[in-house]
C-alpha cells in the first residue's frame with residue numbers, strides 16, 4: 001500500500017483546497033490511500049514558546065503524519081499572489097527542531113496542487129512553495145500540474161468536481177505521483 005498524505009492549507013470550513021483533496025481521495029489507483037489533514041490547532045510559531053515548552057501536540061502530529069507518508073500533497077490556497085501565512089506557519093513548525101528536518105522532509109516525495117476562485121488556479125502560490133521545499137530538501141514531483149481555477153464553478157455545492165475531464169486530470173495526476181512516491185522518487 002502506498003500511503004499519501006494530503007495537507008489542506010486553509011482553515012475555512014468550505015475550503016476549495018480541502019475539497020480538492022477530498023475529491024482526490026475518491027480518485028486513487030488501487031493500492032494507494034490518501035489521508036487528508038487540516039491545520040486546525042497549530043498556533044503561530046514562537047521561538048520562545050518552542051524553547052520553553054517544545055512542540056505543540058498538533059505540530060508533533062503533523063510531523064509524524066508527514067514522516068510516515070510515502071508521499072505528501074500540499075493543497076495550497078493563494079493569498080496576495082503567495083503562500084497563505086497559515087500554511088507556511090505550519091510547515092515552519094514542522095521543520096523544527098533542525099535535528100528532525102531531514103527525517104521528516106529530506107528526500108520525501110512531495111507534490112503541489114491548488115484551487116482558487118480566480119483565473120490562474122494558484123500558479124503564483126505554487127511557485128512560492130518552490131524555494132521553501134528546496135530548503136527542506138523534499139523530492140518535489142514536477143511531472144504534472146493541478147491548478148483548479150474558477151473553483152466556485154469547478155466544485156459544486158457539495159465540493160465535488162463534476163467535470164469528467166477535470167476528474168480525469170486529477171486521477172492521472174494522482175496515479176503518476178503515486179508511482180513516483182512508490183518508487184521512493186526517482
Ligand code: FNR
Pocket residue numbers: 009010011012014015016017018077078079080081082115116117118119120121122
Ligand atoms: C485571496 N484570494 C486570492 N486568490 C487568488 O487566486 N490569488 C490571490 O492573490 C488571492 N489573494 C487573496 C488574499 C486574501 C487575504 C484572501 C483572504 C483571499 C482568494 C482565495 O483564493 C480564496 O479565498 C480561496 O477560497 C482560498 O482558498 P480556500 O480557503 O477555499 O481553500
